[in-house]
């Protein structure tokens with residue numbers, strides 16, 4: 517049957533594909549790079565261009581909807597999730613990869629209604645893989661159904677994380693000691709690929725057993741959360757409690773056992789909240 521948000525989903529897929537074409541082309545060109553909250557928090561003209569395209573097209577089609585988007589937020593827009601239909605957009609996730617031509621770059625479009633995530637679309641634009649998840653309808657990559665890993669033993673886990681933008685000595689100490697704790701617990705490996713959304717898509721695909729991060733934003737998490745849940749996975753807060761999209765922290769895993777083991781191993785890095793900036 518036709519669901520209430522089918523049209524929105526179709527438009528999101530088309531825009532994620534169009535955005536991917538723009539990013540692929542821009543990848544080979546000269547870029548002007550600026551910094552945001554830290555020397556490692558980058559933005560280019562392409563981030564702005566892609567965000568403007570996605571938001572203006574969606575606004576035309578769905579004038580009553582609301583938007584949370586990475587670069588608008590960086591320019592001072594408030595990040596609040598109301599009950600209205602809300603699009604949560606990262607035009608280029610992996611901007612640092614994009615700048616260096618490291619081929620792990622994505623467009624992420626999530627959609628929530630009544631503060632509940634309805635669908636997510638993530639386009640791995642350098643590999644032309646389209647990840648989608650719709651509440652109650654499963655998760656797919658280029659039409660193939662996704663299924664998370666069933667691993668429950670941390671000593672058999674491949675774990676993904678991202679560094680986050682803060683690079684002061686105290687933050688780095690906690691970041692590295694968290695990684696050390698997982699390696700002491702004999703995790704098979706820890707990977708940092710430079711894109712939160714794509715790391716989360718790998719988790720949804722069963723290509724890794726867990727993911728955790730401090731310092732990611734709601735636009736890194738919204739679309740991927742639907743995809744992981746629809747692939748059978750767990751997305752929670754680093755405290756072990758329920759996910760809070762605005763809390764700038766997350767643990768995700770194929771199984772609840774694994775998610776809890778990771779959460780218990782971590783010391784917190786405080787990044788504040790997206791809705792209090």
Ligand code: IPD
Nearest residue numbers: 609610611678680710711712732
């Ligand atoms: C960032 C990347 C990075 C992660 C940050 C994200 P951006 O997204 O995913 O790997 O560490 O937390 O904000 O800025 O490239 O869209």
